[in-house]
Amino acid sequence: MPQPATMTAVGTTACNLTVAERRQTGDVALRLAGQLPASTDDAKWIEAVRDASCSLPPRLLAQLRAFRHDAGPDGALLVRNLPVAAPHGPGLPRTPTVAGSVEHTPTVAAAVVTAVMSQLGEVIAYRNEKSGALVQNVVPVPGSETSQSNAGSVLLEMHTENAFHDSRPDYVGLLCLREDPTGDARLTVSSVRKAVPLLRPKTRAVLSENRFLTVAPPSFGDQEDAALPHAVLRGSAEDPDVLVDFSATHPLDDGARAALAELRQVFFDVHQAYALRVGDLAVVDNRLAVHGRTSFAPRFDGTDRWLHRVYASLDNRRSRPYRAEGTAVLG
């Protein structure tokens, strides 16, 4: 697949914080950053974040509520001008370069992304992914350049996040702490609402049938046996959800293979590319949009692109069979 062309994301729902709103958000985050217990994975901290998230700027809260009601034609929301460090603090450390890196410390950036995502749903993580940490680092890792994961730097195929999982996140939040110094890395997002009208009717019909199998990544253990054939277009016939990972979803017959190839091309044709800037939070509705990333050339010298990722689930009961009591981590 060719590299997505450089383009700015126009038309996407965006919420650009004013100076006063940024300060208000920073105050919320600073309170949480100073709070004990000092771990983002402690249930007490998550509870404090949930409470404090109600004090985010009203305009942002309204925007998040509207997005939750309907994620619009793009299935993505861009919140800009968020604080990612304390105003008079030491600034950000170097971009981590180790595999599986996460943020256990309740920093300003960790508090900001967790608070915003708490207003969309319940923040969750997966035990077998990034050690179950709620706030994860998305950074390029030396030795993983060609991996189809967020540690890689070759083109990352578009995907539904954790497509194989019965209780996948409803929203994926990606907060930019440090932008790619080369300017090449772009988060790509494609909405099924834009793609469906461009599909041939026959393709649409095939994608709506249980003719696809999505496997778990190796990190999730041997869950392959449990995978059942599923449809890629699901739910409402006129406004379907999408479930696909172009590196993990396998067609079960030739017709399904052709339909998947057509969908991949159409997603490419309609994609938005976001060159995330410091303080940008991209929220993807994981039912309506797939996301991926262009290729880029990391330096592994502490100056590389650095995102925090946090998931939200709309229904704490739906994930309950996968969670131990009182925890946010799905097995």
Ligand SMILES: O=C(O)CCC(=O)C(=O)O
């Ligand atoms: O690096 C990016 O922009 C997106 C990576 C990704 O798909 C993820 O972290 O879930």
Ligand SMILES: [Fe+2]
């Ligand atoms: Fe992803």
